[in-house]
Amino acid sequence: MLDSDCAGFFADANTLDRDAYIHLDYYLECLGDPRVAAAHFCAEQSTAQWKRVGFSEDLRERFAAKVIDLTILNTELAAFSYGLNPNNAGVSACHVTIAHPHGNFGSRIPNLLSAVCGEGTFFAPNIPIVKLLDIRFPDAYLKAFEGPQFGIDGLRDLLQVYNRPIFFGVIKPNIGLPPEAFSHLGYESWLGGLDIAKDDEMLADTPWCPLNQRSALLGAARIQAEQETGQRKIYLANITDEVDRLIELHDIAVANGANALLINAIPVGLSAVRMLRKHATVPLIAHFPTIAPFSRLAHFGIHTQVFTKLQRIAGFDAIIMPGFGARMHTTDVEVCANVEACLAPMGGIKNSLPVPGGSDWAGTLHTIYEKVGTVDFGFVPGRGVFGHPMGPRAGAASIRQAWDAIVADVPLSEYAAQHVELNAAIEFFGNAAPVNGDHS
Template identity: 35%
Template sequence: MSQARVLATYLIETPYSLEYAAQVMAGEQSTGTFISVPGETQEIKEKFGARVVEVQELESSETPSLPGFKLPKRVNEKPVFRRGLVTLSFPFHNFGPSIPNLLATVAGNLYELREFSGLRLMDLDLPFEFTEVYLGPKFGIEGTRKLAGVYGRPIIGTIIKPSIGLSPEELRPVVRELAMAGLDFIKDDELNGNPPYAPLQQRVKVVMEEIERVADITGKKVMYAFNITGDIDELKRNHDLVYDAGGTCVMVSINSVGLPAVAHLRKYSELPIHGHRNQWGAMTRCPLLGMEFRAYQKLCRLVGVDHLHTNGLNNKFFESNESVLNSVNDCLTPMFGGLTVMPVLSSGQWAGMAVESYTKMQTIDVMNIAGGGILAHPGGTAAGVKSMIQGWEAALSGISLEEYAKTNTELRQAIEKFGS
């Protein structure tokens, strides 16, 4: 049996001692249950049991974060909800190189245990053996840049708007305008997959006709991420539809299809996989429940996404700037000696965000997607694209937005429109 182990780190909250709670976690997710049973020998425990590696106490709380907990038996004592970081070690041979069974182990029933009033999976340290089954990103940052033909700055993109409702023929002039505007990247909205009113097959035909037509005029072929999300038996058919039409990217809603389905897609994909994390808020918005992005993105990378949404600074959602910066850094931190993934900055983005983004992220290896920040620019879509590029030019040259806007009309118009 393999001697490799998986380390899982959790943030927990419990009315019990942290040490006791950690032992409950280790037992529940390996050889134990709420009471000793015949057959749970010492030998079984040693070979298959989870171990408590570290318990780090944090500041406690007087109130619980979640309902459904069970208080220990105490007399005339007000409960204290202790918080801490707990690291558990699991034998790799308990589940092998299988992400579904890994998740059953490191997450599983833990969230339901009544000993806890809060529990969140923070990080995973995975052995190299997982790479024997999971292929990781096929294109990643460099492959995406090569297909998009963009170097020395972020890839600038937008989303088809309105998100839903356009027939294939109504979509045609929208794509033509966006492609002529000089965008590097366009994506379907996650709401628009394969609806009866605009089947994917018809959309692919129309979109690629316009992209190729514009490429013949401008020499630039915009990367378009077609949303191929569907049941597992649909993924290959949808991927092949895009590939055979000359497309250069597919998008999948990771949490809708599941990590194993993304891994399945990666095995035959000839195109970059744009990973959308919609439903992520349900997994992470409560700070004492769910999963931290650091753990999540490692699994997404393993199964093979090339781009992964992280939100952008000052976004319209609940996520803090600190969380966004950590997420971008996590995506760019090498895993197993490589396997970096391109972070996708989105939500409330416009040209004026470039300087702050670059100052705090210190990287251009991002995809910067703006919807309204491009489409609602007062000078039109092409001006919106130019303003985004100018914003990053200012950032990379170390010049303030206001100073750079003096000689760049599109950036100045963006500041006047969105700056407030």
Template identity: 30%
Template sequence: MERITAKYYIETPLDLEKSAAVLAGEQSSGTFIAVPGETEELKQRFAARVEKITVLDTADEPAIPGVLVSGGKYQRAMIEVSWSIENFGYNLPVMVSTLQGNLYELTQFTGLKLMDIELPPSFATAFRGPVFGIEGCRKLTGVYDRPLIGTIIKPSIGMSPEQTAELVGTLAAAGIDFIKDDELLGSSANSAFDKRVDAVMEVINRQADRSGKKVMYAFNISDDIDQMQHNYEKIVNTGGTSAMISLNSVGLSGVKKIADMGALAIHGHRNGWGMLNRHPLLGIEFPAYQQLWRLAGVDQIHVNGIQNKFWESDDSVVRSIEACYRPMFGGYSVLPVVSSGQWGGQAPETYRRIQSVDLLYMAGGGIMAHPDGPAGGVIAMQQAWQAAVDGLSIAEAAVKYPEFGHSVTVFGKK
């Protein structure tokens, strides 16, 4: 019988083997005391197994509250625990409840983080996964051999549908590949969803008729299920190609329900990620996180960015991008979305670290606040990535490309 294996980073002042066994028992057939019916045959078939313990370092103080040991040491380790697929089948919510449920409450641990998941091959037949992925998004936008360049409508709240559409027209004429609603904008008093879709898609369709290039606009459809389905169908009926969903707000089942409709590329925004990941010994690490959303069918997923405006380190961002590139069932391609305080100046370091142009490279202020206007911002971003692939430094690129040089005068001082 196939098994699913989860890798955890743990901290405990108690015996490692006993603590790991408690986790395995709590998250499968066991409880705090033997109960009638818990036979050896049952445990053999359904109990989780501790497969591996790799001892790491020790700490003098606990990472988070748990068992306190006066004068003791807090041992850290990587552990691998496996479950029979019989325990939950292909039920994503129950699987997540198993891999990430009450184990965080166990007093034996003063630190616990889900680092990665190994899923059996049968999941490839149970879940369709992303319909579009990297190649599909490239085909929809007509962009090959370079990153997709995208931006976010700013200000995030307050613009009317007509004002939004006017800005979209400027960006589309400048050659932008991708635009999205801010995650804070759903259907607001100043910008009703249906009216915004009508206004924006009229501009995008008109520009596509002239140029042959259709801008991908990810409208934020995040809402309850019925309303999301209405919003989705509205985008399809007006000729749109993408919908954005706030993953942590909507949840796995809601995202999968929408992604299974299969007509639009799903842009997965991970807002709220910090509460799941920011503590080094609590929550979930991105390699595990992104697998769940690939199963649900997300085509694009946020990974933060190099030299970003938030807390995440460059090394963490690179690991996240690499996780998206990691093969999954021979397909399930997902496009990493680089964002957060980006402008063209981070392109050389981003390319140096990942050696790939399979990205959606997003800049809000880095495009919208360009001294030559949004059109200059789009051109500068394209120039920055050409320079990065060609091995030029920021200084060399600033001399070669006027628009990029102008962006350096503003953003290079930040």
């Protein structure tokens, strides 16, 4: 591209039709003039060759992605980050905001991804380091998306639970138990006070724990627990499977009494989730496998909040995400950005319940509540309920007691003096802070 051609890939945001463009923030490291690099970056993700040979035409006005802000952070980096192209010098770091005309691809998740984090983005010349930091959609674009069917209000209405977090628990042992034993654990946890007992994200429809049998047992146990406690309960069945089985598994699980469904969003594919959403009669809840490999590093890949927003527009009513604490390798700022991506207004799209997770037990609830700053979140221990030394009923009770202590504004240790389950949790999880495995 000639330097004089670069201008076709720059625009004043105020001159562009707001409804026609999505906005994208990227961190880039490039060789050479950052302005030229940014123009190439836009070309590669839109109309890379903007005229036919021998024709006088210019496709850029309508079809080009355009730089609307370029902030040069550093023009004298000694090298690219992360050891890439180590023989280069004269590296610049930039923050660039791009207006990308969504008419290039439409309201289609796979085509959106191909445009904003595909070959054009990650193979633009002289820009080996790229991180897609954020994405913002005009309401006109969002109109085509169904979004969550229930949202937080709908989930709360199903459970008849208001003004507090929603208490999930991941039934453990996660892999290997037959349906009867597995179901009994879920039942116990509901009696102890969980709102939602869930399958692990790795538990599939296997011969040793078929979904049909598992959901029938847990569906019946859920209804029994509701009758015994007088409270609404949810059995969250994992239907993550091949795409051509999702509808069938939805129907089986729901008919058997599962009243929410877990799907591993990226492994199944966001577009398949959107398909399922059109069919679903119960809330859909996302789990986060395979997001970390492209999001963990500060300056390369795709920021988690991009995927949280995409999971929300794909139709998830709740989004389980890496939460607080060193184990999850996610800064508090990043977790809070993902919570905000669930809760912030987004055109006509309902909100999603954020569920920040990771090594939780009764003692981590207060910190999460403080950091999230609202009761609109889900709390999702695994071991913290099912590894509790007195069993899952006591484990669930310890979580509810921890919340009662927060509401009463009483220190946890003081409240534990009157509550044996909470006391046992503190003694067991609070000292060694074991990270997994055998706690019997």
